[in-house]
Amino acid sequence: MPATIVVGTQWGDEGKGKFTDLFAKEMSMVVRYQGGHNAGHTLVVDGESFALQLVPSGVLYDHIVPVIGNGVVVDPVVLLAEVDMLTAKGVDCSRLRVSGNAHLILPYHQEIDALTERYLGKNKLGTTKRGIGPSYADKSTRVGIRVQDLLDPKIFREKLEAVLEDKNQVLTRVYNRLPFDVDELAETYLGEVRDRMVPYVTDTVGLVHEALEAGQHVLFEGAQATFLDLDHGTYPFVTSSSPTAGGACTGAGVGPRHIDRVVGIAKAYITRVGAGPFPTELFDEVGDHLVDVGHEYGTNTGRRRRPGWFDAVMMRQAVRVNSLSEIALTKLDVLDQLDEVSVCVAYDVDGERHETLPYHQSDLHRATPICETLPGWKTDLTAMTEPGDLPVEARNYLDFLEDQVRCPISLVGVGPGREQFIHRTAS
Ligand code: GDP
Ligand code: IMO
Ligand code: MG
Numbered sequence: 001m002p003a004t005i006v007v008g009t010q011w012g013d014e015g016k017g018k019f020t021d022l023f024a025k026e027m028s029m030v031v032r033y034q035g036g037h038n039a040g041h042t043l044v045v046d047g048e049s050f051a052l053q054l055v056p057s058g059v060l061y062d063h064i065v066p067v068i069g070n071g072v073v074v075d076p077v078v079l080l081a082e083v084d085m086l087t088a089k090g091v092d093c094s095r096l097r098v099s100g101n102a103h104l105i106l107p108y109h110q111e112i113d114a115l116t117e118r119y120l121g122k123n124k125l126g127t128t129k130r131g132i133g134p135s136y137a138d139k140s141t142r143v144g145i146r147v148q149d150l151l152d153p154k155i156f157r158e159k160l161e162a163v164l165e166d167k168n169q170v171l172t173r174v175y176n177r178l179p180f181d182v183d184e185l186a187e188t189y190l191g192e193v194r195d196r197m198v199p200y201v202t203d204t205v206g207l208v209h210e211a212l213e214a215g216q217h218v219l220f221e222g223a224q225a226t227f228l229d230l231d232h233g234t235y236p237f238v239t240s241s242s243p244t245a246g247g248a249c250t251g252a253g254v255g256p257r258h259i260d261r262v263v264g265i266a267k268a269y270i271t272r273v274g275a276g277p278f279p280t281e282l283f284d285e286v287g288d289h290l291v292d293v294g295h296e297y298g299t300n301t302g303r304r305r306r307p308g309w310f311d312a313v314m315m316r317q318a319v320r321v322n323s324l325s326e327i328a329l330t331k332l333d334v335l336d337q338l339d340e341v342s343v344c345v346a347y348d349v350d351g352e353r354h355e356t357l358p359y360h361q362s363d364l365h366r367a368t369p370i371c372e373t374l375p376g377w378k379t380d381l382t383a384m385t386e387p388g389d390l391p392v393e394a395r396n397y398l399d400f401l402e403d404q405v406r407c408p409i410s411l412v413g414v415g416p417g418r419e420q421f422i423h424r425t426a427s
Pocket of ligand 1: 008012013014015016017039040041043044186294299329330331332333334376412413414415416417420
């Protein structure tokens with residue numbers, strides 16, 4: 001399977017990093033195609049934990065070329081700090097490549113992100129305040145500054161001057177803040193930041209196609225998830241990029257005919273960080289149990305993730321919009337101690353049963369989940385490696401989910417470690 005996409009199917013933090021790292025063993029290249037350092041992908045290898053934000057999750061293998069594609073928004077200061085962190089842990093980042101077409105996140109993006117949130121008050125989205133939305137907004141309104149602009153100091157300065165004319169007006173007149181100084185920013189970004197970025201910058205589209213033409217295996221690593229997608233998510237409670245599988249085509253520069261396999265990563269339950277509708281959200285002690293046992297706190301922001309039951313209505317939609325070929329289900333072990341496990345099979349909206357996602361967002365806000373409850377397995381799954389090891393109740397749960405979402409669950413995560421998974425035969 002030369003080209004594979006790994007995509008989040010819920011509201012993020014499904015364990016994309018863990019499975020990307022696992023698949024990377026068989027790959028030559030891992031390409032991030034969207035998002036920025038709003039992502040937090042945790043890998044646990046030989047007991048050591050790596051929290052990645054921008055660097056693709058394949059970086060831990062010596063044979064992988066990690067690529068940051070054109071669809072990503074890059075804060076170069078954060079990227080270089082991550083490279084330093086990995087280097088200090090003995091990871092060689094010299095093979096990293098960054099698209100010259102990727103857009104930069106600069107300090108005014110972060111400030112505007114935080115200010116927009118503050119002014120939205122109770123309507124705030126709960127963004128990561130990393131400047132993601134403002135950077136993608138500049139890309140769309142064609143005033144963004146790209147990674148390649150770092151290579152041409154004259155152009156970088158010209159673009160910065162032009163954009164700060166506008167940003168500084170907004171910051172000083174609308175938000176009553178201090179303006180950004182062109183000289184100061186130019187000095188920082190055209191100094192050490194530029195010098196250290198230069199070796200990584202290249203034509204990543206060419207690189208990806210050369211790998212594919214040579215028959216090498218390329219993995220496209222999604223950040224965020226289907227329901228945080230700007231088009232397909234629970235707008236406006238979404239991120240500003242296209243995490244769905246189609247985003248890999250634009251965000252890395254490959255056509256759909258190159259894609260052979262699309263693996264959707266789903267948690268055995270659901271979590272969401274930030275605001276927005278969440279039909280299966282749990283506010284009781286079962287929810288607290290999932291947060292405690294699943295360590296459901298943001299990798300980078302430390303925020304408590306909102307917990308809920310697995311939602312088959314959402315998952316059916318994720319199977320469709322991503323053309324999933326299979327599902328990797330993570331964190332099954334987090335349900336180990338529960339007496340019963342519920343799954344949302346449909347929504348009730350004002351007395352009407354919905355088995356597919358209601359197209360009107362207001363309906364989603366009012367939806368009550370219709371759940372089916374299955375017996376728990378009350379067994380520690382964390383050391384299991386074969387499908388036959390699983391207790392019958394756990395196998396029934398997986399069969400039930402597969403039946404509900406009509407897509408095979410090929411892999412099951414039973415712990416955070418690289419080796420803690422079960423390869424099921426697709427049914
Ligand atoms: P991502 O953003 O989709 O890569 O997911 P995160 O890394 O933000 O969050 C997933 C968390 O669950 C991480 O701390 C992983 O180490 C952990 N994890 C991944 N798979 C499993 C699993 O199967 N079981 C358990 N218990 N933890 C897992
Ligand atoms: P990974 O890749 C979970 C959420 C934020 C907020 C919304 C918009 O680790 O799964 P943004 O800063 O992107 O403008 O915030 O999206 N969000 C995530 N939630 N996992 C993520 O990434 C997320 N990236 C953004 O909490 O609700
Ligand atoms: Mg995460």
